[in-house]
Amino acid sequence: MSAAAVVTSPAPPSSDTVNVTVDGRTVAVPRLLPDWRGKLVPTTMIQACEQAGVEVPHYCYHAKLPVAGNCRMCLVEYGLPALGPEGQPLRKPDGSLAVKKSPRPAIACATPISPGMEIYTATPEVQQMRASVLEFLLINHPLDCPICDQAGECKLQEYSVEYGHAASRFVETKVHKPKQVDLGPRIMLDDERCILCTRCIRFTRDLAGDDALGIVNRGSYNTLAAYPGRAFDNPYTLNTVDLCPVGALTAKDFRFQMRVWFLKETKSLCTSCGTGCNVLIGSRENRILRYTPRANDAVNVCWLCDHGRLNYRWIGRPDRLRQLAGSRLPAPTWDAALTEVAQRLRHAVPGSVAVVASARLANEELYLIRRLAQHTGAATDIVPRSGPGDAWLIHADKNPNSLGAQRLGISADPAGSRLSQFAAAIGQGTLRTLLVFGEDVTPRGLGPELLDRLECLVVSDILPNRTTERAHVLLPGCAHAEKCGSFTNVHGRVQRFFKAVEPPGGARPEVEFLRELLQRVSGEPQPDTAEGLFHRMAAEVPAFAGLTWAGLGDTGAARPPEAERVRPRADATAG
């Protein structure tokens, strides 16, 4: 399978505009808009309606997929400027253009606009068409909403409320189709719920590059299927669950776990690689139940790889580190632990301290580590993490914030190259205090026997490992879902994530205890919000210059390119 190369940044909209009237309101819309590949194509009626703020109900249309035009839900009425016998536009007595309404409706998703077009989405005829399309779609659809996972986010339900008939006129026997079809390792299919919109087929064929799904049989027996004996298994299959407007395709992972209306959704990022796909974390009562992609045209459009999506269970693992621990812990309080570590750092001989940080920590945390290292004269590095990547969303760099660590000067060049120096220095006895934040260093040349030779090993982590076992002071930390911060993805885009769930037991966000530790070591007050820290970092670290916390928004921001070369002068006046 080859993942199709996809243009992730949309082409700039054409400055060329066309005036169309949607439900009586005239709007200027671009003549061309990017299609699913980012190629500029003539704007369609559904896009014009969207720009006019009018939603046209639809099932098969999806802005990021090729247009199929099969569901007929987006039928609208329209009119075009009337032309006289000479081909000249006809005018009304008041001088305005006369518009001739088309005798037939058109599907808004596949009909291009033209100048002077009038689109009518709210006429009784359009309402009637929507009701009729829905009635057909529901003929063979089971009424199993109470046990359907899609309930609450089902387009069939939503449009039935808005446009459907209150009662069914269908007295015949419904066509029965396969249920609980094990389509692949992560997907379950209920063919009776399928409305044959083909979104999943188009995504899988045209975007994932794995032509695995199709519609077999004919007429009312039409059935979505994979070829018998061939599992639907590519790295992106779970996107079809998001795309499915009904409950036909469900994720085995989330199936029957939670009614979706109980989920709290938190804007976050996927941490499984350096791409930094935007996600929503769905949680309830402090338990994470699913990740779903969050739209960001500059990063992941609206897709997510299966591995990243399912890589959340570790956050709720029962063996999470919950309590402060270690032989040098004077008392089991954060205050005592941080005072002890600060004391040690303040009195350390320069060159006797080193820090191994994780490129899974946020920019703000790495910034605090940078400051801490500056105060103690400590050398720093990170643990690089690489794996298989592809030409689409899966990056070979498996750390979510490698570039942040690089730009903050935490990681060596190349990343991880200083770890062997640390090992040598421990061996020689010159390196006596090691701080490890969020990594197990034992497989990285800093084995247990070396760690045992340290005078002081301070470790913070989330899950137990061979490094945490040896810590003289163990500080329980947080997963990204339990705190707020930002990551810099492999393309230099700085993006924010927010807290979805509470950390377990006595665990605290690294950003909090690093700040307190830095205050104790430096004696200087530090900002106590992510925003304040971010602004201090942006003021201090050239790689973040020009960025503001609020400016990152929901989809993040890359550093303005001019900020890289021209530092704003204090006396510069605003233009």
Add this chain to the structure above:
Amino acid sequence: MPVTVPSALEAQIEELIARYPQKRSAAVMVLHALQDHFGCLAPETMEWAAAKLELQPINILELVTFYPMFRQAPVGRFHLKVCRTLSCALAGSHELHRHLCEKLGLDRHAHGPQTTPDGKFTVEFVECLAGCGTAPVLMCNDACHEGVTLAQAEALLAQCEGG
């Protein structure tokens, strides 16, 4: 178990593919050629066709399950296709179908082609055979029989039995 396609058939199929600007356009023709040879389109045959046309097997399965002329199981030596579209239905094709089924001991209510246990006859209702002016019409393998009376149908069965 991979299918063995004789070289003559493969050459014929390659000639069919060469007629079209895109390989996939030849899919239906190729499937007809394979079905004519093998009698039906088994999974291995569909997979062979998919590979030959540089498609995925699901693309072939879609076609095979869409068109009623393609079949995934073999039919009898004599394949009787009785038209059930309007003209023939008005002219008695349902009686004709029932008569054939009763004579051959087949279930006339069952869906799809019905084959005698000895594998000699298959009776199937089909859509319009384009002989509306001479209804009712049936086809016995590739031969078209028009204005078929019950007596003529019995004679046809007898002829097939003898043949």
